[in-house]
Amino acid sequence: MLFENTIVTVISLSTPLIIAVIGETISEKSGVINLSAEGTIMISALSGFAFGYITDFAIIGFLAGMLTGSIIAAFISYCDIKLRMDQIAVGFVLTILCIDLSNYLGQDYVRINGPMVTKFAIPFISKIPILGNVFFNHSLITYFSILLIPISWFFLNKTNLGLSIRASGENPLAASSRGINVKKMRMFGTIIGGALLGLAGASFSLYTKYGWSESHTANYGWIILAIVIFGGWNPFRAAAGAYGFGLLQVLAIKAQTVTLALSQILPLLPFPIMIFILIFIQYINRSERNKFPKFLISILGGNQPEALGRKLPEDVK
Amino acid sequence: MNKNIQLIQINFIRLVLTLAIIFFVLTLFGTSPISIFDSIIYGSMGSYSKFIRTLIVWAPISLASVALIYTFSAGMWNIGIEGQIIMGAVGATFVARSFFGDTIISPYVQILFALGFGGFWGLICGVLKVKGNVHEIFSGLGLDFVASGIVIYLIIGPWKREGIASTSGTDVFDKASWIPTIGQNEFPLLLILIIFVLYIFSFFIFKYTSFGLRLKATGVNEDAAERFYFSSGKYILLSFFIAGAIAGLAGFSQASGAYHKLVPSISGGFGFLSILIVLICSRNIFFTLIISFLFSALIVGGSQLQIKLGLDHSLIGIIQALFVLSWLILEKLKLEKILLSKIIRSNE
Numbered sequence: 001m002l003f004e005n006t007i008v009t010v011i012s013l014s015t016p017l018i019i020a021v022i023g024e025t026i027s028e029k030s031g032v033i034n035l036s037a038e039g040t041i042m043i044s045a046l047s048g049f050a051f052g053y054i055t056d057f058a059i060i061g062f063l064a065g066m067l068t069g070s071i072i073a074a075f076i077s078y079c080d081i082k083l084r085m086d087q088i089a090v091g092f093v094l095t096i097l098c099i100d101l102s103n104y105l106g107q108d109y110v111r112i113n114g115p116m117v118t119k120f121a122i123p124f125i126s127k128i129p130i131l132g133n134v135f136f137n138h139s140l141i142t143y144f145s146i147l148l149i150p151i152s153w154f155f156l157n158k159t160n161l162g163l164s165i166r167a168s169g170e171n172p173l174a175a176s177s178r179g180i181n182v183k184k185m186r187m188f189g190t191i192i193g194g195a196l197l198g199l200a201g202a203s204f205s206l207y208t209k210y211g212w213s214e215s216h217t218a219n220y221g222w223i224i225l226a227i228v229i230f231g232g233w234n235p236f237r238a239a240a241g242a243y244g245f246g247l248l249q250v251l252a253i254k255a256q257t258v259t260l261a262l263s264q265i266l267p268l269l270p271f272p273i274m275i276f277i278l279i280f281i282q283y284i285n286r287s288e289r290n291k292f293p294k295f296l297i298s299i300l301g302g303n304q305p306e307a308l309g310r311k312l313p314e315d316v317k
Numbered sequence: 318m319n320k321n322i323q324l325i326q327i328n329f330i331r332l333v334l335t336l337a338i339i340f341f342v343l344t345l346f347g348t349s350p351i352s353i354f355d356s357i358i359y360g361s362m363g364s365y366s367k368f369i370r371t372l373i374v375w376a377p378i379s380l381a382s383v384a385l386i387y388t389f390s391a392g393m394w395n396i397g398i399e400g401q402i403i404m405g406a407v408g409a410t411f412v413a414r415s416f417f418g419d420t421i422i423s424p425y426v427q428i429l430f431a432l433g434f435g436g437f438w439g440l441i442c443g444v445l446k447v448k449g450n451v452h453e454i455f456s457g458l459g460l461d462f463v464a465s466g467i468v469i470y471l472i473i474g475p476w477k478r479e480g481i482a483s484t485s486g487t488d489v490f491d492k493a494s495w496i497p498t499i500g501q502n503e504f505p506l507l508l509i510l511i512i513f514v515l516y517i518f519s520f521f522i523f524k525y526t527s528f529g530l531r532l533k534a535t536g537v538n539e540d541a542a543e544r545f546y547f548s549s550g551k552y553i554l555l556s557f558f559i560a561g562a563i564a565g566l567a568g569f570s571q572a573s574g575a576y577h578k579l580v581p582s583i584s585g586g587f588g589f590l591s592i593l594i595v596l597i598c599s600r601n602i603f604f605t606l607i608i609s610f611l612f613s614a615l616i617v618g619g620s621q622l623q624i625k626l627g628l629d630h631s632l633i634g635i636i637q638a639l640f641v642l643s644w645l646i647l648e649k650l651k652l653e654k655i656l657l658s659k660i661i662r663s664n665e
Contacts, residue, residue, distance in 0.1 A: 033454070035454070079646070079649075083646065083649040083650070084649070085645060085646070085649055088394055088454060089596055089645065090642075090645070092396075092589075092592060092593075092596075093593060093596070093638055093641050093642045093645065094638075094642070096589060096590075096593060096634060096637075096638040097634075097635065097638035097639060097642060099634070100631040100632075100633075100634030100635045100638060101631075101635055103629065103631035103634075104346075104629050104631040104632055104635055107629055219462075222458060222462065225455070225458065226455075226458070226459065229455060260473050260484075261469070261470055261473040261474050264466075264469045264470075264473065264484070265466050265469060265470055268462050268463065268465070268466040271458070271459040271460075271461075271462040271463055271466075272459060272463055274455060274459050275445065275451065275455070275456055275459040275460070278445075278449070278451040278452070278455055278456065279445065279449045279451060282449050282450040282451060283449070286450075308452075309452065309454070
């Protein structure tokens with residue numbers, strides 16, 4: 001029973017993380033580090049909650065969150081491609097701006113009640129003992145987050161559009177000479193990713209961490225940047241990382257009664273793990289591949305997009 | 318036309334445009350920009366004691382900013398600066414709690430430890446970059462959080478206050494460990510001296526030494542560095558070590574000058590703020606000194622906004638970030654150049 005409850009909590013706690021991690025993965029696959037994740041998630045959490053509160057429809061809140069996220073991503077994309085600015089600089093400044101903007105604009109929404117996302121048990125299959133309760137008795141947004149994992153994998157690996165996005169993030173020049181509109185792809189990937197980050201923000205304030213307060217989603221944006229790397233830019237592994245972090249959070253809450261120090265430090269664990277993964281990825285890439293057992297590579301390896309964080313070359317059309 | 322004069326004109330026009338954008342946004346928020354800036358100026362420089370408070374905030378920000386000039390020159394994004402500030406504060410606290418704590422030499426030993434701790438933390442980033450090819454943004458971000466984890470652990474664990482384990486901070490340092498000040502209003506002479514020495518030192522490094530030149534060459538093009546027979550890796554490592562060490566001093570200033578103890582959020586977000594500052598100063602030492610002071614004045618003056626005008630202090634962060642964002646975009650749009658040439662043409 002305890003075990004079952006823990007899984008249920010982990011799945012619903014991880015909902016926004018899954019969405020955000022996949023959004024950031026798509027963005028980074030197109031070659032753009034959306035460093036504004038921390039700010040984007042926070043201000044979309046506010047806009048999601050505020051619009052949900054004003055209209056009394058949670059769905060409007062989710063849409064508002066998505067819109068907010070995509071506007072910010074579009075702005076980064078414009079600065080990156082049209083103005084040829086450093087995407088990292090723009091993302092960084094936007095993070096700081098959005099955090100303070102959400103704290104300023106959100107003052108009227110602190111600790112009030114708005115629309116709430118309720119659980120939706122899927123008829124029949126939710127009646128299956130144990131499994132039914134664990135997997136099929138959640139809110140709609142949680143189902144969406146679970147479905148998003150295979151969908152995004154399929155999108156990135158099996159569709160033309162997804163492959164074009166990846167090509168633009170790996171080698172813009174080669175992609176461009178193959179007739180791919182690299183600028184458009186990069187913009188598209190960034191905006192889709194931003195929309196998902198925004199949706200993640202809204203699902204914090206409308207579901208997982210209901211309501212709004214100052215710095216409501218603090219540090220989640222930085223954490224998802226770490227989880228994307230943990231996931232090696234693969235949606236399935238990224239999702240596993242997000243669930244792992246959800247489990248850490250549950251453990252941290254449980255540990256609170258035992259030791260205060262542990263509960264404060266557990267949520268920081270993704271960061272050192274991220275660094276080790278990065279070292280390992282680079283190490284594998286430089287040494288003979290078959291030196292390592294295959295399972296180790298599939299758990300710890302990863303394909304960092306070659307052009308990640310770089311400006312597009314001048315002659316890319 | 319003289320190139321320098323044109324540069325000043327362009328920057329002046331840009332400043333006016335940036336301020337116009339900020340005024341516009343503040344008006345959009347339904348606030349009065351004039352009364353906001355009036356209250357900020359009064360709150361940060363209205364009296365000698367307020368000015369001292371601004372200096373105490375300015376010290377860590379100016380130190381972190383000059384630290385960042387080294388890494389930015391080498392083309393590195395030192396997002397790990399927050400962690401380096403935090404570790405500097407840990408080093409200072411370590412000394413303050415040791416047998417040095419109640420001796421008169423405590424602050425000077427703290428400086429050494431802050432330099433060492435911060436430098437070490439910066440160096441990790443550098444080693445990961447040079448030896449492991451790990452993007453410095455991710456390692457820096459990771460190390461920031463690891464550092465804050467260490468601080469939380471120390472405060473709740475080994476360095477906890479008598480009997481209470483809370484996240485409110487360690488015991489207050491012995492008076493001897495505070496950064497020495499002068500006069501009744503506690504003018505932080507030692508800190509100000511450190512800042513000016515470091516700024517002048519850095520100015521000479523970048524202007525007159527081959528070290529500074531090579532650092533900048535590394536930032537422009539790593540391959541170029543190799544063509545001139547010096548290892549860019551060495552310069553990247555050095556830039557991270559120096560930046561970390563100076564950032565460590567910022568942590569020392571926070572722990573022993575501002576709080577007089579170690580608290581969980583000891584860096585106060587000043588590391589990230591310094592990144593914003595250095596972004597608009599394009600590595601100009603003199604601009605960095607001025608802008609870091611103006612931003613500190615905004616922070617100190619902004620703490621009065623709530624009492625005087627009933628406005629949330631987050632407005633200050635908005636003003637700062639908006640300033641930097643508008644500045645960076647205007648720089649790319651080159652509107653000023655067009656404007657300037659129009660003005661000149663209309664005069665002729």
